[in-house]
Amino acid sequence: MALLKVSNLSASYGPIPALRDISLEIGEGDTLAVVGANGAGKSTLTLAIAGAVRPTQGTIEIAGTDITGWLPEKVAFENIAVVPEGRHIFDGLTVEENLLLGLTTRKEGGGSAKAFDEVYSMFPVLQERRASQATRLSGGEQQQLAIARALLSKPRLLILDEPSLGLAPIMVDTVYSVLKKLKEIGVSMLLVEQNPARIGEIADHVIVLTGGSVALSGRPEILERQALEDAYFGTSKAATP
Amino acid sequence: MNFALQTAIDALSVGSIYALSALGIGLLFGIMRLINFAQSEFVTIGIYILMLSAGIWFPLAALGAICVVVVLALVVERLAFRPIRTADPATLLVTSFAVSYLLQYSLVLIFGARPIGLDILPDLARPFVIGSVRVPRIDIATIGATAVLLSAFALFLRKTRIGIEMRAAAVDFRMARLLGIRANRVIAVAFAMSGLLAAVVAILFAARTGVAAPTIGLELALVGFVATVIGGMGSLVGAVFGGLAVGVVTVLLQALLPPELRAYREAFVYIVVIAVLVLRPQGLFRGAAARERV
Numbered sequence A: 001m002a003l004l005k006v007s008n009l010s011a012s013y014g015p016i017p018a019l020r021d022i023s024l025e026i027g028e029g030d031t032l033a034v035v036g037a038n039g040a041g042k043s044t045l046t047l048a049i050a051g052a053v054r055p056t057q058g059t060i061e062i063a064g065t066d067i068t069g070w071l072p073e074k075v076a077f078e079n080i081a082v083v084p085e086g087r088h089i090f091d092g093l094t095v096e097e098n099l100l101l102g103l104t105t106r107k108e109g110g111g112s113a114k115a116f117d118e119v120y121s122m123f124p125v126l127q128e129r130r131a132s133q134a135t136r137l138s139g140g141e142q143q144q145l146a147i148a149r150a151l152l153s154k155p156r157l158l159i160l161d162e163p164s165l166g167l168a169p170i171m172v173d174t175v176y177s178v179l180k181k182l183k184e185i186g187v188s189m190l191l192v193e194q195n196p197a198r199i200g201e202i203a204d205h206v207i208v209l210t211g212g213s214v215a216l217s218g219r220p221e222i223l224e225r226q227a228l229e230d231a232y233f234g235t236s237k238a239a240t241p
Numbered sequence B: 001m002n003f004a005l006q007t008a009i010d011a012l013s014v015g016s017i018y019a020l021s022a023l024g025i026g027l028l029f030g031i032m033r034l035i036n037f038a039q040s041e042f043v044t045i046g047i048y049i050l051m052l053s054a055g056i057w058f059p060l061a062a063l064g065a066i067c068v069v070v071v072l073a074l075v076v077e078r079l080a081f082r083p084i085r086t087a088d089p090a091t092l093l094v095t096s097f098a099v100s101y102l103l104q105y106s107l108v109l110i111f112g113a114r115p116i117g118l119d120i121l122p123d124l125a126r127p128f129v130i131g132s133v134r135v136p137r138i139d140i141a142t143i144g145a146t147a148v149l150l151s152a153f154a155l156f157l158r159k160t161r162i163g164i165e166m167r168a169a170a171v172d173f174r175m176a177r178l179l180g181i182r183a184n185r186v187i188a189v190a191f192a193m194s195g196l197l198a199a200v201v202a203i204l205f206a207a208r209t210g211v212a213a214p215t216i217g218l219e220l221a222l223v224g225f226v227a228t229v230i231g232g233m234g235s236l237v238g239a240v241f242g243g244l245a246v247g248v249v250t251v252l253l254q255a256l257l258p259p260e261l262r263a264y265r266e267a268f269v270y271i272v273v274i275a276v277l278v279l280r281p282q283g284l285f286r287g288a289a290a291r292e293r294v
């Protein structure tokens, strides 16, 4: 059984459709990359899965449980963690307070001290700056904080929306090395990127969104350059393979 | 000198009541973008409860007023605001007007529109006399109670898990929910806290003015709203200082304006408010309101 199964999902903002008839699956331990131009509906897809955008049609299942229409806080308790576009670090809270909120849905025991040790060993800079105001951190550090906050819940599925957006190349390296580590330890991921340059490093499967629909889908290597460009500019005539 | 000291204490005391009023409004605005005009009826009903508890030992009467107003705030949240939680701010605002009028006219129906005198803690009316300075005890009590309550709130918001959740929800409600923080619980606690603040304002205001009237809380809610605006909507610290500032300006104008202009004191207060908003539209303290939220 797939960990995440999205079937015929549509969503809209008022009268304007943002997602049309999306179907996808993520297996246990797999990473699905979602690429597409600005405005293609990538963020809307992540928010719909997380319960923050109501679908108008279709279903979302987690390990066989239908979670369509659930409130975001209830979806979170199914151990789905989101690193949203723009990071959404809480202004006015310290690094440590931001992390503490990541523990809200954690079921595994061992106490918060152990959980904190785990993320601090993965992100030493967060330990150094744990008492700082979170929004004083650099962009790259804030991205690490957003990922660490998501990991504290021990997610079954980690959804990351453009984690490399706006980061210096060296920070993108840091983020991707963390994502690779997570993949090694078996965390399932849905990774959204506008720039597909690096997704080949960790994705098992890729879908390309155009105008809210799946324009292309397959293994990362079969998405060669031309097909991707066509999909980006909506000129693709090839249906999904 | 004595006049200056008395005016300063008076200003701080009025500012304290305004600060508590503003905090009650700022809290709900920060978390759910609701400008709750029914906050004024929370205060008014607290005052009527005190009026009804005449003769009961004061701490018990005060506790009773606090309990009634907190429960009322929770009921209003559950019945009026929870069903329209995701509506736009204009709908929330209109609903809060409706709740406000409903409660206000219920009071008129039950108690009539005429002000009713009440006499809680008559001892508080007597001043402390230190040398040639006469300081009303009610001012000292007001400033003291406000300091204690604000410190307790600050501790609650910094040190408790639900307090941290509330601060997070106030800056980014959707992100808080994505982390599993329960919207219903955070909002219910915020309403309970605004009820507690309203009840304390009711006690202090009743002891100061000695009357209960259906519209007595109106001015306080209006001032509270103005204070959150000039403090920077979404900033709790801003709301508190905004309330203090409005109180201080009001009392200073009362003291310094020539007598023939005193009747227009409120107009001058609002001129100061407009000046603040023209010079610093985001408020004196930067709030979270300007940022994107869902």
Ligand SMILES: Nc1ncnc2c1ncn2[C@@H]1O[C@H](COP(=O)(O)OP(=O)(O)O)[C@@H](O)[C@H]1O
Binding pocket: A013, A017, A018, A036, A037, A038, A039, A040, A041, A042, A043, A044, A045
């Ligand atoms: N909150 C919103 N309200 C109205 N329209 C929105 C909102 N968010 C996104 N959209 C629209 O929905 C479409 C998809 O947006 P989005 O999911 O953010 O795309 P992407 O993440 O791929 O850039 C775009 O046309 C965008 O303008």
Ligand SMILES: [Mg+2]
Binding pocket: A042, A043, A044, A085, A161
């Ligand atoms: Mg996006």
